[in-house]
Amino acid sequence: MSSTALLLDGKALANSIQTDLTQQVQALQAPKGRPPGLAVLMVGDNPASAAYVRNKERACANVGIASFGQHFPATATQAELTQAIAALNVDDQVDGILVQLPLPEHLDAVALLNQIDPDKDADGLHPVNLGRLVRGEPGLRSCTPAGVMRLLEAYEVNPIGQHAVVIGRSILVGKPQALMLLEADATVTIAHSRTPDLGAIARMADILVVAVGRPELITADMVKPGAIVIDVGMNRITDASGKSRLVGDVNFASAQSVAKMITPVPGGVGPMTVAMLLQNTVLSYHAR
The missing domain is CATH 3.40.50.10860 (Leucine Dehydrogenase, chain A, domain 1)
Structure with a gap:
């Protein structure tokens, strides 16, 4: 196993999705x-x-x-x-x-x-669209988890039969993310702030998605060697010298040495969220 995880470059993938959408828009306009x-x-x-x-x-x-x-x-x-x-x-x-x-x-x-x-719900958060997701019916999907699925697909991570652990249960990310992974035939565990021994649950994950909004909560000892780590967190922290920077919910420096693939913050999931928002808009433009 390599000593450093492969970076999942959401920024590059988002750019290529935007190029593709630009061509679709030009053709339809x-x-x-x-x-x-x-x-x-x-x-x-x-x-x-x-x-x-x-x-x-x-x-x-x-x-x-x-x-x-x-x-x-x-x-x-x-x-x-x-x-x-x-x-x-x-x-x-x-x-x-x-x-x-x-x-x-x-x-x-x-x-x-x-x-x-619901058919103009670009964020995919309307109860009708969440219901469509639960039922596995077509509809506008919540942007961040949809972006995570596109990122996994681009890097040929197949969730079938994998154990996916989603840490976080928000309606924005955690719940729809778990449903999308389930739809892709992963075995899914949802954990959250009240889960006892979070580390033990996280270490079971072949695919670990972290969306809790707690800076660097997940450390290397909570990551299964060779896991795929998706960090949805975006936290601005200020160091002792007063300089601020963005960090995720995963301690990137330590987890990078254990994981097989990992998303950086920034430049991982964030750009994918925006790309999926644009895609939802173009999808409803197609449909109308």
């Missing part, structure tokens, strides 16, 4: 008479959210997707946002709608997500 459209709704001035939204809009522009972004003040009401979503649901220029999370505390995010037309 003339017969449809318009480009695909994505509307990102952002509320308030969370700097991380603002950076994500800029990133998404830049990626849209690269592929030829029109952006119908709307930025609301932090004081926006539930009624104003509900009304904005209702208008986008019936707007023929818009194929995908996304509410940038987290929202200010006075807003009910779940109620707003439920207002989105």
Whole structure:
């Protein structure tokens, strides 16, 4: 076994997916008479959210997707946002709608997500789309776990018969990720913050997906030698000298010496999430 794991380069794969989507959009645009459209709704001035939204809009522009972004003040009401979503649901220029999370505390995010037309649900988080995933029916899929599956496929990691352990149970990543791995014929264990002896469970994984939002929680001794390690975490930490950097939920330096393949942070899963968002938008553009 090599002393250093192979890096799963999400950035390079995301770029190639974007190139492919650009060609699809160019081919479809003339017969449809318009480009695909994505509307990102952002509320308030969370700097991380603002950076994500800029990133998404830049990626849209690269592929030829029109952006119908709307930025609301932090004081926006539930009624104003509900009304904005209702208008986008019936707007023929818009194929995908996304509410940038987290929202200010006075807003009910779940109620707003439920207002989105499931066929324009670019994030794949509507209960109808999650239901389609549970039933194994076609539908828009949650972007981050779908991106993880594409990354595994690109590096010829076949989940059939493998033991996959997903650490984290959020509706954004953990639960849909477990369902997608199950659909791909892996044997799936879900662990989380209340799991006793997390290390023992993690060490059973042929494919280990970590999505808990705890910086460098997973260390080398929690990784089975030769495992595939997918780090969904994005945590900004500040060192003693006051310099900040992004780290994942996996201690990369130590895990890299044990794993067979590992995703870097940044440059692993993050770019894949954006690529899948664009793909969902183009899929609903195709379908409409």
